[in-house]
Amino acid sequence: MVLGSVVVVCGVAQVRSSASDHRYTAGDEVPLYANKVGPFHNPSETYRFFDFPFCSSAPVKEKKEALGEVLNGDRLVSAPYRLDFLLTKEEVAKFRTVVSKNYYFQMYYNDLPIWGFLGKVDKEGKADPSEYKYYLFKHLIFEILYNKDRVIEITVRSDPNSLVDLTQDEPVNVDFMYTVKWKETETPFEKRMDKYSQSSSMPHHLEIHWFSIINSCVTVLLLTGFLATILMRVLKNDFVEYAHDEESADDQEETGWKYIHGDVFSTSFIFILALVGVFYPYNRGALFTALVVIYALTSLIAGYTAASFYCQLEGTNWVRNLLLTGSLSCGPLFVTFCFLNTVAIAYKATAALPFGTIVVIFLIWALVTSPLLILGGIAGKNTKAEFQAPCRTTIYPRVIPPLPWYQQTLPQMAMAGFLPFSAICIELYYIFASVWGHRIYTIDSILFIVFILLLIVSAFVTVAMTYFQLAAEDHEWWWRSFLCGGSKPSYKT
Incomplete structure (x- = not known):
């Protein structure tokens, strides 16, 4: 069954079903979130979706995200579509720049990622770059596969017949729209991530x-x-x-x-540095959340191991050793973060962490990591074994x-x-x-x-x-x- 329709909206309707269990009934709105925009050949350089002159009929509603999602650079916002508006000369130039750099966009629909390009450059038969034609895609076609009450797959493609010429620095009228096609499938919900x-x-x-x-x-x-x-x-x-x-x-x-x-x-002095990684490829931000949690909890082991070995090898200043254990990896990481975050803020990239997230990470370090490191160091000092050479x-x-x-x-x-x-x-x-x-x-x-x-x-x-x-x-x-x-x-x- 194929249900095709061109949907005209002026805002985002209230979602009547919870997206947490991915179950919906007829007539429910499945939320569509825009994430970020960036050059295809440099995925690390991304910007907020509405940093570019896309349409928005109402104040942008941001999706509440977990710590790992923020660390991953995700900035999900509601994605209203198809609004008539006028692009100024400055906005036309901005769109032309991102089209020339092959920028892509990323959205999430029912926790399924989708990608697409903002436009294309017509270079056919033109040797001089000044003769290139720049076009913006204004019509997106969403194809959604569903199985009973669950969304299984979504793809998006741009309509090659709906283009806006951005070659000249002139104001242009743009009519953004999208088409939704629903198709039923037999693929079970458990296998919807297989295609990725x-x-x-x-x-x-x-x-x-x-x-x-x-x-x-x-x-x-x-x-x-x-x-x-x-x-x-x-x-x-x-x-x-x-x-x-x-x-x-x-x-x-x-x-x-x-x-x-x-x-x-x-x-001899011994420093033991350990890195434990957990990777969930389909769960946004799970890797960064796991890294923060594991780093915080394993500080107990780090403190115990460092103090135990240090005292076992007849070291006298175990407090200094404990401070080095907590700062040898955290210190350079903090300096690097300050530099990169400053650059990201200057360029308004999504990699820049909000102030609230920085406060949360600092509290985790101050209230969890440091106390566990000290407790582990005290335990290692008091339970050290005598070093026995063979x-x-x-x-x-x-x-x-x-x-x-x-x-x-x-x-x-x-x-x-x-x-x-x-x-x-x-x-x-x-x-x-x-x-x-x-x-x-x-x-x-x-x-x-x-x-x-x-x-x-x-x-x-x-x-x-x-x-x-x-x-x-x-x-x-x-x-x-x-x-x-x-x-x-x-x-x-």
């Missing part, structure tokens, strides 16, 4: 993902074979040699890692012999980060395409497999690098092992 995940789960895309996994598995097997056949053989020979030396000549000078075995457990440590560390350039910190980090990065580089492309583009990443199972392989490869490479460092009689392995294991982000930049 098809792009990332197409057969040719899955083949690329599985190729990435196979590449990572081969890397893991090679590293496992390397550690099993080389390192274990070397260590076995070392143990036999050292045992023979102890029996035959106790005064013979030790070499290699045995020479510094009493120095490798000398006390061997007797020396009082005075030995002098590290001169090392060749390839055994310095930076070359070791470069070598240690290459193999783990090669194991995830293909998957990383799709993740960045989702973060910085319009893709939606939904293959969580493959991402989990790649993540496990990344951990294994990182562990194996770090073990190998640490052994080579100790074999070169360099006992300062604590920070080196941490930097080698965490050198992968340098390749991502």
Whole structure:
């Protein structure tokens, strides 16, 4: 059944059914919200829908949004349609600018996202940009699929026959309108989000993902074979040699890692930084809400771990250590936020957080994060265990012999980060395409497999690098092992 009609409205009717359960009866108004507008090739640059001269018959009604939706840059407002009005020369120029930059708009209908372009540029047969024609779409066609009392799918397309010429800086009359077509479908409500995940789960895309996994598995097997056949053989020979030396000549000078075995457990400062992410691709703002909540709650674990390790390694100023734990990640993040939010406010972008949201985040940090961090630090200080090294440590560390350039910190980090990065580089492309583009990443199972392989490869490479460092009689392995294991982000930049 197809119900086609051109609807003329001068405002937004009162919604008589709750949209929370997505159920409606005949005659109910399903709310349509306009979200934001921005250039297609830069999804991070978005502006409020009514920052542009669209029609509005009444004061714009903003939709109350959750914390995560605001952090995501969503600014939903009611979307009245088809009003006759006059575009001034300035408004024509503004529309022409966004059309030339291929701007798109985003709306939400019953929590279903829809996208469309504001206009088009006619470049056919024209070599000189001054001869281009700029057109604004004034007629949108909404096609809505429903199953009984629920909306299943919605698409929007622009009518190519309803265009407004914006080439000249002259006032023009624009008659915005839209057409609604309702069609019945057998698709169940539970599968209405499937179409948004098809792009990332197409057969040719899955083949690329599985190729990435196979590449990572081969890397893991090679590293496992390397550690099993080389390192274990070397260590076995070392143990036999050292045992023979102890029996035959106790005064013979030790070499290699045995020479510094009493120095490798000398006390060092340790900072543990953890990031736990949760991603719900279809729930607007869920990722940012989860990040804020998890960061606030895990501050208890951070405080406990930092204070426990610090006191275990005989640190004396545990309060300073606790302050560093709370500020090493939060401080740079706050400075970056202040800069980016200031720029967003200057450009009136939707990424700018409202003052109320900033206050909410500050209260979460002051009333939840900081107290939990302090409680965790006190608990870690009082329940610390005594550090037990597996061997007797020396009082005075030995002098590290001169090392060749390839055994310095930076070359070791470069070598240690290459193999783990090669194991995830293909998957990383799709993740960045989702973060910085319009893709939606939904293959969580493959991402989990790649993540496990990344951990294994990182562990194996770090073990190998640490052994080579100790074999070169360099006992300062604590920070080196941490930097080698965490050198992968340098390749991502």
